[in-house]
Amino acid sequence: MIVLGRNFVRTHLTHQDTIPLMRRAMMALSRGETIQPLRSILRMEAGRMFGVMPGALGPRGVFGAKLVSVFPGNAEQDLQSHQGGILLFEPEAGRPVALVHAGEVTAIRTAAASAAATDALARRGASRLAVLGCGEQGAAHIEAISKIRTLSEVTVWGRSFERTQAFARRMGERTGHAVEAVEQARDAVANADIVCTVTSSADPVLLGSWLAPGTHVNLVGSSYAGPVEVDHDLVANSRFFADHREGVLAQGAEFLAAREAGLIDDSHVVGEIGQVYAGSLTGRETPDQVTVYKSLGHVVQDLASAQHLYERALEEGVQASEF
Structure with a gap:
């Protein structure tokens, strides 16, 4: 072996x-x-x-x-x-x-899966990336997303502004992109075309009302039923894709919370990202649509x-x- x-x-x-x-x-x-x-x-x-x-x-x-x-x-x-x-x-x-x-x-495959989903769901001209979370997945997502879109702007947010600043400096040196640290999550996503949530937060760090029309969001940080990174509004008002439908219906925390609140039902999961890749399911329908890829990660x-x-x-x- x-x-x-x-x-x-x-x-x-x-x-x-x-x-x-x-x-x-x-x-x-x-x-x-x-x-x-x-x-x-x-x-x-x-x-x-x-x-x-x-x-x-x-x-x-x-x-x-x-x-x-x-x-x-x-x-x-x-x-x-x-x-x-x-x-x-x-x-x-x-x-x-x-x-x-x-x-x-x-670390690598999770960010690569988000990048593949972003390539399929984000607008062609999307160039402004916001990453909420400054750990290993934050770094991996900046690197991976830069492989499928030419990034003009990268903004990062974390709970500790001091650590976020240090993270932004490291990532700027590593990638050659201008990476800006901000103190408020709302400011990070205000002008973003692509948002990645990669935190360990148990409560929402991102609200749907903060997003501009046409934003694509990768929900990555919560990998089991319980912690939610975004509010019900974002889930309910998005075109929502699963990495695997069965997994999200059982363990996709943000989806489950919005369903429990009575805002959506199982049909809100449009389908799986693999169907979009295969061409059997339409991804983004309009330029102004907010799209969501829920990542749980799979063996x-x-x-x-x-x-x-x-x-x-x-x-x-x-x-x-x-x-």
């Missing part, structure tokens, strides 16, 4: 590679070609969680599981919030062939990434260990 650590993942799983990987994985999911039960989440104290995500890329494709802990407080210790591994099995004899660093894959994304990395490892002659 080959063990692929964080540095290998960071080097060989680029956004340029991962964005098309995510498109293909999500189209396969929407076509029913993959096998993916709902994830199992063990909730612990202080917002800590442990998740088990099994799946297969088709009945004869690679299969496996991601085992991952989520510790929100890790950011204060300069550690990734997601810790764990993706165990990849080959389909011929059912052998485990690779163990891949789950935290780094999660097919992890498995597609792990398979790509395993194949690269074989090409480079990475040695396997006995298992």
Whole structure:
């Protein structure tokens, strides 16, 4: 079995590679070609969680599981919030062939999936990006979105203005974009064409009334039923897409909260992003429409990434260990 650590993942799983990987994985999911039960989440104290995500890329494709802990407080210790591994099995004899660093894959594939959705749903000329949240996903989303749109403006907001300023400086140096830190979330999104919410907040940090017509929003930070990053108004007045309909109906916190408030029903989920990629579902209908992509993250994304990395490892002659 080959063990692929964080540095290998960071080097060989680029956004340029991962964005098309995510498109293909999500189209396969929407076509029913993959096998993916709902994830199992063990909730612990202080917002800590442990998740088990099994799946297969088709009945004869690679299969496996991601085992991952989520510790929100890790950011204060300069550690990734997601810790764990993706165990990849080959389909011929059912052998485990690779163990891949789950935290780094999660960081890259989540942002790449948002970028693919943004490419499909945002207006062609969208160039002003606002990111709410200054952690690892904030950084990854700026990098990924810049691969599918030419960004003229990047604005970031976080709960600590001092940390937001430091984040903006780092991202400006890393990407070459002018990244501006602001003290109020409302100011960050006022002129944005694209908004990404990547916080760990339990309560809304973004209100629908703040958005300009035609904005596209990626809801990313909440990955289970409970914490909500946006208010009911934004959900109810948007064209709302799921990464996976079954997952959002069961675990999409913002959708569930708006439904519980009686503002929408299940039909408000227009469909899955994979259907938009395949051309079987219309994405944006009008220039002034607010579109939303709800990201929960799915094991097919992890498995597609792990398979790509395993194949690269074989090409480079990475040695396997006995298992």
